[in-house]
Amino acid sequence: xxxMTQSPxxxxxxxxxxxxxxxxxxxxxxxxxxxxxQKPGKAPKVLIYDAxxxxxxxxxxxxxxxxxxxxxxxxxxxxxxxxxTYYCQESYTDKFGQGTxxxxx
Amino acid sequence: xxxxxxxxxxxxxxxGSLRLSCAASGFTFxxxxxxxxxxxxxxxLEWVSAITNSAGRAYYAASVKGRFTxxxxxxxxxxxxxxxxxxxxxxxxxxxxxxHDGEHGNxxxxxxxxxxxxxxxxx
Numbered sequence: 001x002x003x004m005t006q007s008p009x010x011x012x013x014x015x016x017x018x019x020x021x022x023x024x025x026x027x028x029x030x031x032x033x034x035x036x037x038q039k040p041g042k043a044p045k046v047l048i049y050d051a052x053x054x055x056x057x058x059x060x061x062x063x064x065x066x067x068x069x070x071x072x073x074x075x076x077x078x079x080x081x082x083x084x085t086y087y088c089q090e091s092y093t094d095k096f097g098q099g100t101x102x103x104x105x
Numbered sequence: 106x107x108x109x110x111x112x113x114x115x116x117x118x119x120x121g122s123l124r125l126s127c128a129a130s131g132f133t134f135x136x137x138x139x140x141x142x143x144x145x146x147x148x149x150l151e152w153v154s155a156i157t158n159s160a161g162r163a164y165y166a167a168s169v170k171g172r173f174t175x176x177x178x179x180x181x182x183x184x185x186x187x188x189x190x191x192x193x194x195x196x197x198x199x200x201x202x203x204x205h206d207g208e209h210g211n212x213x214x215x216x217x218x219x220x221x222x223x224x225x226x227x228x
Contacts, residue, residue, distance in 0.1 A: 034214045036150070043200055043218035044142075044150060050212060087150050091213050094152035094166070 002026055004090055006097035012105040017078045021100045023071045023088035032091040035064055035073045038099075039084045048073060049091075078102075107131040107217040109201045114222030121191050121226070127184040127201030127219060135159075135179040138204035140215055141186050143197035143224075153199070154186065158207035169195075191226045198223050 003026040013019050023033065031051040036044040046055045048064035051071055061076040075082055083104050088097040113125040127139070140155040154175040155164045163175050174187040184201055199222055202215035 030211075032212050038150075043220055044215075045218070046214050046216055049205070049214040055214075055216065089150070089152070089214075092211050094155070094164075096150045096152065099149045 002029065002090055002093050002095050004088055004095050004097040006086075006088055006100050008100060009098065010101040010103060012103050013078055014105045015078055015080055019075045019078055019102065021073045021086055021088075021102075023066075023073070023097050025069045025071075025090055028068045029090045029092045031067050033064070033066065033071045034089045034091055035062075036087045036089065037082075037084045038087065044087065047086075107203065109203065109217060109219035111199065111201045111219045111222040114199065114224045116225045116227065117191055118228050119192060119226055122187070122189045123191065123224060125186040125188065125199055125201075125222060125224070127186075129182045129184065129201075129203070132203070132217075134177075134182040136207055138207055138209035138213065139175075139177060139184045140202045140204060140209070141175065141184075142200045142202055142215070142218075143195075144200070144221075145194075145197040148197075151197070155204065155209040156184070157209055162209070164209060188224070191224075193226050196224060196226045 005024045007022045033051045035048040038044040052064045086100045108130045110128045138157045141153040156175045172190045176185045201219040203217040204213045205216045
């Protein structure tokens with residue numbers, strides 16, 4: 001079974017900060033990695049697919065990189081609406097990471 | 106506008122059954138694979154099941170295989186999840202999600218999600 005591990009589990013940051021979230025796969029998944037954002041009480045929303053492709057309508061401050069077993073999601077300049085929980089998901093066997101809660105400092 | 110509306114969530118006793126529905130609109134339903142993803146209270150996301158656009162193939166998480174059955178009616182633009190032998194650990198909000206293509210192959214992603222329906226398994 002593929003395991004997905006995100007770090008950190010939670011993160012405190014301020015508006016304007018550059019933030020990076022990491023996702024590691026227990027075995028190589030190529031570029032089959034998606035990133036989702038979820039706000040409290042709301043459905044998830046896809047941000048990045050295929051490790052680095054920006055979903056239509058998602059602000060360009062979001063970017064993804066990586067391949068194989070190591071992936072990152074970067075928010076270049078944090079905005080107030082970005083405080084949420086972020087999940088990676090490998091689209092090889094559908095597993096999600098445990099989530100990273102991004103909170104205001 | 107793509108819309109996905111789940112229904113059927115309820116309080117059910119352990120060992121019981123429930124069928125969830127997801128009514129789709131705003132896109133050609135028969136062209137796309139569909140998925141169910143759940144989220145236990147206060148917990149993360151867990152992929153549950155998926156079905157290809159023609160219903161030719163269905164996929165299940167190990168935690169629900171043999172107990173849940175995914176199906177779709179392309180004439181009614183509706184996705185279903187039949188849940189049998191329910192357990193307390195199945196308690197969650199169940200989301201219906203549209204895949205970006207028809208096959209749920211490697212490299213898929215879910216580009217639209219419903220708002221979810223709550224299933225509570227308790228005596």
